[in-house]
Amino acid sequence: MTEPMDGHDRIVSADADGPEEEVIEAALRPKKLDDFIGQERVREQLSLVLHSALRRGRTPDHVLLSGGPGLGKTTLAMIIAAELGRPLRISSGPAIERAGDLAAVLSTLSEGEVLFLDEIHRMARPAEEMLYMAMEDFRVDVVVGKGPGATAIPLDIAPFTLVGATTRAGMLPGPLRDRFGFVAHMDFYEPAELEVIVQRSARLLDVEISDAGAAEVAGRSRGTPRIANRLLRRVRDYAEVRADGAVDLELARAALKLYEVDERGLDRLDRAVLASLMRKFGGGPVGLSTLAVSVGEEPETVEVVAEPFLVRQGLLARTPRGRVATPAAWAHLGLTPPPSAPMAGTLFALDDDADRPEQ
Numbered sequence: 001m002t003e004p005m006d007g008h009d010r011i012v013s014a015d016a017d018g019p020e021e022e023v024i025e026a027a028l029r030p031k032k033l034d035d036f037i038g039q040e041r042v043r044e045q046l047s048l049v050l051h052s053a054l055r056r057g058r059t060p061d062h063v064l065l066s067g068g069p070g071l072g073k074t075t076l077a078m079i080i081a082a083e084l085g086r087p088l089r090i091s092s093g094p095a096i097e098r099a100g101d102l103a104a105v106l107s108t109l110s111e112g113e114v115l116f117l118d119e120i121h122r123m124a125r126p127a128e129e130m131l132y133m134a135m136e137d138f139r140v141d142v143v144v145g146k147g148p149g150a151t152a153i154p155l156d157i158a159p160f161t162l163v164g165a166t167t168r169a170g171m172l173p174g175p176l177r178d179r180f181g182f183v184a185h186m187d188f189y190e191p192a193e194l195e196v197i198v199q200r201s202a203r204l205l206d207v208e209i210s211d212a213g214a215a216e217v218a219g220r221s222r223g224t225p226r227i228a229n230r231l232l233r234r235v236r237d238y239a240e241v242r243a244d245g246a247v248d249l250e251l252a253r254a255a256l257k258l259y260e261v262d263e264r265g266l267d268r269l270d271r272a273v274l275a276s277l278m279r280k281f282g283g284g285p286v287g288l289s290t291l292a293v294s295v296g297e298e299p300e301t302v303e304v305v306a307e308p309f310l311v312r313q314g315l316l317a318r319t320p321r322g323r324v325a326t327p328a329a330w331a332h333l334g335l336t337p338p339p340s341a342p343m344a345g346t347l348f349a350l351d352d353d354a355d356r357p358e359q
């Protein structure tokens with residue numbers, strides 16, 4: 001059994017930690033489109049959108065950035081404003097509780113300003129409807145008063161470019177999604193791209209790192225720049241205290257071993273889930289809550305924090321009958337799957353083997 005841990009104390013969490021990390025992230029953020037690494041297609045498409053608008057002297061279409069945490073949405077929003085040479089106003093869905101909150105922001109925008117609405121899927125409904133109109137006609141109706149005496153006062157707003165960011169594009173209402181002229185889907189990064197990001201960050205942090213060391217950090221970063229940067233900082237700490245500050249392959253491996261991040265980027269919780277699934281339940285299928293209890297965690301922690309990455313890595317499958325370890329999972333933990341016959345002493349033996357991994 002492991003000590004309980006939630007998503008926040010994990011070195012491999014894709015979510016930002018807090019204000020302290022924000023400061024470091026700001027320092028590592030690329031400022032120009034040319035310095036933004038990876039996401040080749042998004043970058044090229046966005047470059048066309050921005051530069052054709054600049055050429056025509058118009059405000060560009062509204063842009064929706066969709067992708068998981070830590071993949072560079074905020075970074076791109078800042079780059080968009082910088083490339084346009086326009087100021088950036090930052091707000092977020094949860095900060096806009098009423099239509100009036102949005103009206104206050106919109107009515108004070110200057111011409112051509114870039115408005116960044118983070119977590120746009122979490123905006124209040126009435127505000128959302130006001131936003132439709134603002135995006136399309138650069139106009140809003142501000143309702144004054146209540147009941148039969150209420151009147152709508154039309155208000156012109158300066159042409160602006162909305163940059164929305166969401167980790168849950170599926171949760172955006174169709175009418176809102178349709179009003180974005182350009183939707184950028186941000187994917188997980190390739191190891192080679194993350195390696196370049198690690199090298200760039202190392203330069204900015206003044207850390208000496210070998211190519212192999214950078215590749216090692218990149219390979220364990222779960223396709224996510226934020227995690228790559230965080231692992232780099234932990235490896236740097238290790239290098240400064242235990243060595244002369246330089247990071248090579250061996251040092252990166254030793255440091256990441258200490259932080260319990262393995263070659264595939266799995267941490268202690270991920271491995272505990274897999275190990276329990278295999279050792280205690282013969283590889284499954286087993287229900288989520290039973291599995292969670294066996295690792296001393298809440299079901300939600302296992303489901304939200306550990307499983308998505310395990311599924312993405314092809315290590316765990318969610319079947320209608322429960323969680324199943326895949327052959328890759330057995331191989332990764334160096335365990336041998338049991339013979340396919342139902343195992344003595346387990347209540348989870350199957351009446352057929354349909355959901356069992358190949359053995």
Ligand SMILES: Nc1ncnc2c1ncn2[C@@H]1O[C@H](COP(=O)(O)OP(=O)(O)OP(=O)(O)O)[C@@H](O)[C@H]1O
Nearest residue numbers: 025028029036037069070071072073074075225226
């Ligand atoms: N393409 C990239 N090239 C270099 N660094 C990047 C890239 N994308 C992201 N980063 C780095 O990763 C960190 C996290 O990026 P960012 O804050 O933009 O992610 P996000 O998508 O806005 O995350 P969240 O969903 O949590 O708001 C930043 O510090 C940035 O330096």
Ligand SMILES: [Mg+2]
Nearest residue numbers: 073074075118
């Ligand atoms: Mg962000």
